[in-house]
Amino acid sequence: MSMFAIVVIAVVVVIAAAVLFIGLGRRGGNRGLKRRFGPEYDHALAGHNGDTEAAGQELGERVRRYGSLKERPLSPEDREQYVAQWARIQEQFVDSPHKAVTEADALLARLAQDRGFPSGEQFDEQLAALSVHHAGQVHGYRGVHAAVRGQSGTEEMREAMVEARGLFAALATEEPADSDRHRSQPPDDHGRAPTAHGRHHTKGSGT
Structure with a gap:
């Protein structure tokens, strides 16, 4: 085998190794992001049509x-x-679901801003910042925001309100996000969730 052929083979091997290393690195980085963001990673992936690199x-x-x-x-x-x-x-939801989700959307925006996040006037920016620190709770906020601007049914609005309560509880705790939240009881309406029929579910009742 000539020296030229040996050099060519060596270059090809180096390039292939580099491509493999970069690919593994990206996959490893995405695994870390998936662990960090949870469902929010899946939402970003869906927004990029399954393109893991873009997400x-x-x-x-x-x-x-x-x-x-x-x-x-x-x-x-x-x-x-x-x-x-x-x-x-939450009490208002029984009689005026759309008004309740509208006020919940505005309240979460104000609360997030008071906690130091970007202004709610730029919803996408505020949500992006919240997702870094409260990835597991931002879906509900996105849901009530969409309900205010869409044609959601009462049950969809109720589900959005229930999910949004998680973000409210996280933001309204007395301790910052990186503290042990388990020492603080999450504030809510005594554990109740709004329903479309004037009833309230208690915690652990499968809202």
């Missing part, structure tokens, strides 16, 4: 932009007001 780039950019964001604590007075407002909104 990974989007979520990585979110981490780069908002990963260092520090949440501001709420004063006890502000927290109490937010809890009371949320309870009132």
Whole structure:
């Protein structure tokens, strides 16, 4: 075998190894993002038609932009007001579902801004920042926001409100997001979720 052929083979092997290394690195990075973002990773993947590289780039950019964001604590007075407002909104859902989700959407936007996230006037930006710190809870906020602007049925709005309660609880806790949240009881309307029939489910009842 000539020296030229040996050199060509060596170059091909090096290139193939580099491509394999980069591919494994990307897959490894995406696995890390999937662990971090959970269902939000699947949402980003769906938004990019299953393109894992594009989804990974989007979520990585979110981490780069908002990963260092520090949440501001709420004063006890502000927290109490937010809890009371949320309870009132849940009660209101029985008679006025669309009005309730509209007010819930606005309340979450204000609460997130008070905690140090971008203004709710830029919903996509605020949601992106929230997803970095509260990835497991942002789906409900997206749901109530969509319900306000769409033609959702009462049951869809109810489900969005139930899911949005998780983000409200996370943001209204007295401790920042990176603290042990399990030491704080998540504030809600005594564990109740709105229903379309004037009833309330208790925690653990399969809302």
